[in-house]
Amino acid sequence: MQQVLHHPIIERLRGLLFGSRARRGLTFTAALYALLIAIGFVYLQPLLFMFITSIKSPNDLLNPMVQWVPTELYLGNYLKAYRVLDYPNTLVTSVLISMTPSLLQTAVASLVGYGLARYRFWGKPLIFALLLATFIIPPQNTVIPQMLTYRDLGLLGNPLALILPALMGQGFRSAIFVLIFYQSFISLPKVLEESARLDGASDLRIFFTIAVPSALPAYIVSFIFSTVWYWNETFLTAIFLEGGVTTLPMQLSRFTQAYENLYPPGTVNIFDRLNEAVKMSGTFLNILPLLVIYFVLQRWFVESVEMTGITGE
Amino acid sequence: MTGRGSFRPEISLRVREALHGYGFILIWVLGFALFTALPLAQTFHYSVNQVTVTAASINLSFVEWANYTRALFTDPNFVELLVGYTIETLVSVPIVLIFAMIIAMFLNLKFRLKGVFRVIFFLPIVITSGPVIKELTAQGAASAPGIASLPAVVEFLEQLPRALRTPVEYLLTSFILILWFSGVQILIYLSSLQKVDRSIYEAAAIDGASSWEIFWKIILPSLSTATVVNAVYTIVTLSHFSENKVIRYIYDQTYDVQGGIGYASALAFIYFGVMIILLGIVYLFLMQWAKRKA
Structure with missing residues (x-):
């Protein structure tokens, strides 16, 4: 028995199945891929569900036999959702509303991060504590007085209501971006900056000509993440922009109401009533721009940590 | 000059x-x-005031702690919502952490099609927004498919004591939803894993350590800082999420005739307090754990 177990062929088979020091066995590889696919499915399933529901015709929706494979490609839901969302307008608004504060927030966060990383001054731990506080304090603890102030100034519904805080480093999740820049400036060598200083360059000049170009990845990553987070932020935008401009997520959150304005329930036939297929089309149209950005710029998302030189602290 | x-x-x-x-x-x-x-x-x-807002002005009348006592002792909903929030957070945080850690360790391995899986696993970073999650939950796309409605599971749930039932039920119905909150956490874990010098693993393997021992003795201790960061990040994200029931309640109360700005402000501060306590508990717990590991 012992002899058979240690036969060279059995040994090699065991190596293939269970792996050796040098390489992984088939069992491990199979288990790894099974788990990866299962987890991948968890993430893709809602998207697939959303997409498939959105192309179902009213007949398919009622048919209990049709689950994952619709009988036809029906685009009527998208046409309705497109109209209800007022897509071209809200899309442009969303892009502007999320990119403008992001740009300013990134610029200011880099200034602050650079100041914290390169200069010694009293009270730095306090600044870090306050940064953490701005991250932790729930928005509803600060939003009402801001809203009332904006109301008095006539800024409610104006994009300035989101731009002003971003301009002063208090935008949505600004603290994270300050920390990103702090980390990436601290990991950059100081030599160039010091020699420029000896040559008599001013602090701002050093910042703009040496520090900014060398931290370019941090700028790109911050800008992308900031844009996505602003796009997805609905609590602040709903409060500050209500009655003024309308973004895509805002329009999505009042989809039912908007739909019934366009297609009054009493007057349209049963196939034009609001159903989950139209709602899913609306949801899909809402995340479509994000998906496009994600797949085009995916390298910047998945490698963001390596690119900004964040070390995890 | x-x-x-x-x-x-x-x-x-x-x-x-x-x-x-x-x-x-x-x-x-x-x-x-x-x-x-x-x-x-x-x-x-x-x-600490009764606030009435008119078109022209904001009127305050001082009421001391009346808003707070009303929220904690008279309001029929708020305390219950807070308890629900606490349970949900305490259930979600370990799941997000463990899940993110597992995925990060997978992505730290070398295997074929890694790029494809990485793109899929980071999808939540882009998609997790209030209205989208709300629509998905409403359509039943957020729960673990069908598990919570299986007869055996329903029976099992009925056997459980009430205190245990709520967390387990929440776990089953929102499992996928919880996983959707782990995008950034995976990134943070991955960056910590990549900092560990690969030669340490090799040395340990040569000394005869099994993968299991390597995980507990080398990988886990090196992830302790990242775990604390991730725990804080997870709690804050979940607590700020715009579809969070407590936040919705506070928001509704702001515009409510019975509630008003003064009452909503008091609710916001109580909520903030609970959140700080939760953060404190989880932070102390993890610090204790990290110290023991080190």
């Missing part, structure tokens, strides 16, 4: 460096005062 130049040499280099440093962070400090500290103080002021 000349005046400034004349006494400049007298300022020591150290002070000058500090002044320039303050110059860089000045805009943030001003912003903090204007957009965080001042509104926070004002919200607190509202919370």
Whole structure:
């Protein structure tokens, strides 16, 4: 028995199945891929569900036999959702509303991060504590007085209501971006900056000509993440922009109401009533721009940590 | 200009460096005062007042702690919502952490099609927004498919004591939803894993350590800082999420005739307090654990 177990062929088979020091066995590889696919499915399933529901015709929706494979490609839901969302307008608004504060927030966060990383001054731990506080304090603890102030100034519904805080480093999740820049400036060598200083360059000049170009990845990553987070932020935008401009997520959150304005329930036939297929089309149209950005710029998302030189602290 | 130049040499280099440093962070400090500290103080002021807003003005009448006592002892919903929030957070945080850790360790391996899986696993970073999650939950796309409605599971749930039932039920119905909150956490874990020198694993393997031992003795301790960061990040994200029931309630109360701004402010502060306590508990717990590991 012992002899058979240690036969060279059995040994090699065991190596293939269970792996050796040098390489992984088939069992491990199979288990790894099974788990990866299962987890991948968890993430893709809602998207697939959303997409498939959105192309179902009213007949398919009622048919209990049709689950994952619709009988036809029906685009009527998208046409309705497109109209209800007022897509071209809200899309442009969303892009502007999320990119403008992001740009300013990134610029200011880099200034602050650079100041914290390169200069010694009293009270730095306090600044870090306050940064953490701005991250932790729930928005509803600060939003009402801001809203009332904006109301008095006539800024409610104006994009300035989101731009002003971003301009002063208090935008949505600004603290994270300050920390990103702090980390990436601290990991950059100081030599160039010091020699420029000896040559008599001013602090701002050093910042703009040496520090900014060398931290370019941090700028790109911050800008992308900031844009996505602003796009997805609905609590602040709903409060500050209500009655003024309308973004895509805002329009999505009042989809039912908007739909019934366009297609009054009493007057349209049963196939034009609001159903989950139209709602899913609306949801899909809402995340479509994000998906496009994600797949085009995916390298910047998945490698963001390596690119900004964040070390995890 | 000349005046400034004349006494400049007298300022020591150290002070000058500090002044320039303050110059860089000045805009943030001003912003903090204007957009965080001042509104926070004002919200607190509202919370101890009855606030009535008219088109022209805001009227305050001081009511001491009445809003707080009303929220905690009279309001039929708020305390229950808070308890629900606490349970959900305490259930979600370990799941998100463990799940993110597992995925990060997978992505730290070398295998074929890694790029494809990485793109899929980071999808939540882009998609997790209030209205989208709300629509998906409403359509039943967020729960573990069908598990919670299986007869055997329903029976099992009925056997459980009430205190255990709520968390388990929440776990089953929102499992996928919880996983959707782990995008950034995976990134943070991955960056910590990549910092570990690969030669340490090799050395351990040569010394005869099994993968299991390598995980508990080398990988896990090296992830302790990242775990604390991730725990804080997870709690804050879940607590700020715009579809969070407590937040929705506070928002509704703001515009409610019965509630009003004063009452909503008090609710916001109580919620903030609970959140800080949760953060504190999880932080202390993890610090204790990290110390033992080290």
